[in-house]
Amino acid sequence: MSEGILDTEHSKAIKNLLFRMADDELILGHRNSEWTGLGPILEEDIAFSSMAQDKLGHAQALYNILNSMGEKDADTLAFTRNEKNFYCCHFVEYPIRDYDFSLMRHFLFDTSEAIRFDMLTKSSLEPLANLAKKVRGELKYHTMHANIWINQLGKATDESNIRMQAALNECYPLALGIFEKSDYENILIEAGVFDGEELLQKVWTDIVSEILEKANLKIPVINESGLSTLSFGGRKGYHTEYLQPLLDEMTEVYSIDPSAEW
Amino acid sequence: MKSDSQKNSTIKSLDPRVTRADIPNDEKLTIETPPLDQWQTYEVFHQIKKGDHHTHVGSVHAANPELAFLMAKEQYGRRGKCVNIWVVKTADVFTVDYDYADMYENNSEKMYKEAGGYKVMEKINKYKKEHKKEIEELKK
Numbered sequence: 001m002s003e004g005i006l007d008t009e010h011s012k013a014i015k016n017l018l019f020r021m022a023d024d025e026l027i028l029g030h031r032n033s034e035w036t037g038l039g040p041i042l043e044e045d046i047a048f049s050s051m052a053q054d055k056l057g058h059a060q061a062l063y064n065i066l067n068s069m070g071e072k073d074a075d076t077l078a079f080t081r082n083e084k085n086f087y088c089c090h091f092v093e094y095p096i097r098d099y100d101f102s103l104m105r106h107f108l109f110d111t112s113e114a115i116r117f118d119m120l121t122k123s124s125l126e127p128l129a130n131l132a133k134k135v136r137g138e139l140k141y142h143t144m145h146a147n148i149w150i151n152q153l154g155k156a157t158d159e160s161n162i163r164m165q166a167a168l169n170e171c172y173p174l175a176l177g178i179f180e181k182s183d184y185e186n187i188l189i190e191a192g193v194f195d196g197e198e199l200l201q202k203v204w205t206d207i208v209s210e211i212l213e214k215a216n217l218k219i220p221v222i223n224e225s226g227l228s229t230l231s232f233g234g235r236k237g238y239h240t241e242y243l244q245p246l247l248d249e250m251t252e253v254y255s256i257d258p259s260a261e262w
Numbered sequence: 263m264k265s266d267s268q269k270n271s272t273i274k275s276l277d278p279r280v281t282r283a284d285i286p287n288d289e290k291l292t293i294e295t296p297p298l299d300q301w302q303t304y305e306v307f308h309q310i311k312k313g314d315h316h317t318h319v320g321s322v323h324a325a326n327p328e329l330a331f332l333m334a335k336e337q338y339g340r341r342g343k344c345v346n347i348w349v350v351k352t353a354d355v356f357t358v359d360y361d362y363a364d365m366y367e368n369n370s371e372k373m374y375k376e377a378g379g380y381k382v383m384e385k386i387n388k389y390k391k392e393h394k395k396e397i398e399e400l401k402k
Contacts, residue, residue, distance in 0.1 A: 042323075043323060043337055044333065047332065047333060047336035047337075050340055145332050148329060149329075149332075152328075156325075
């Protein structure tokens, strides 16, 4: 993020929110697209890839808003920043692992994404409110997809339940990193741009708890002291060891010829 | 003349014509299929706009109807217009095979059975669509 001297605290706060959201979408979209061609069955492969593509679309739309606020264009923002200038949470950076991990991450992240965009439909930042309304239908499918799979695999067989529980144990503490607050939290709330991470987390906790309980899955007990470095820091530009290799791979083609037309 | 044991194995009905037909009652109407080595298939029907017929577009593999719907939405409902999707277990679709195609063979000769009105309606609608502007002009 280029913090221009001319940026007011207000616009810095908005840009920070947009970067956090866009970077989450871009990185998780890229991660989930790694399943393309490798999905468990053809139909699910297509569905998961298609949702990954939606995420890249959301990232692009958010970068476009940043562009209209004086930042560089979407491609430049996506492909030329280094790790330190990314504001995604750690959760989205982790490799895809087995499908249980990816599916659980998809459930926990997309639920938060759907609630966040739902809150943003009332944002005082008009382009963001418009985008939030536009993606509502897409996200309805994403959460439906996640909820049905979680319910199915939580209850199908002993093996599927054990695997989903193990994935939940691993994913849940990481997912809390989604709600890491920035320094601009109060400015965003006061300006009516976004009602804040705290409220988002509260609503999210209620919703995921209900779905997990129905699926015979238990939310793990969180050890707060071990949580800080594992889950948090992403919003301040501190990342896991997995982000830089992802960025290297993602920008490989772009770096060869940044001016190429696609 | 059939033996008694043969007669016992035919369908007895209140309708004497059915009884006389000597239909063996061990004949199964359902077709035995070997157990599946993968998920069953569901047939997918999509609807382009509210009120239209649902049209068959293909099939998907899935473990249950909910998952079949999830898959169908992405396979057949993510491009072009769509407002609704049905999924139906393929095994629930009853049909007979093409050996019976001759049942329909003489259809084209039976003009008297055709509902010609529908065809005319199609023509009228097509004309209306093609001449939308002129018709609107006339209405003014």
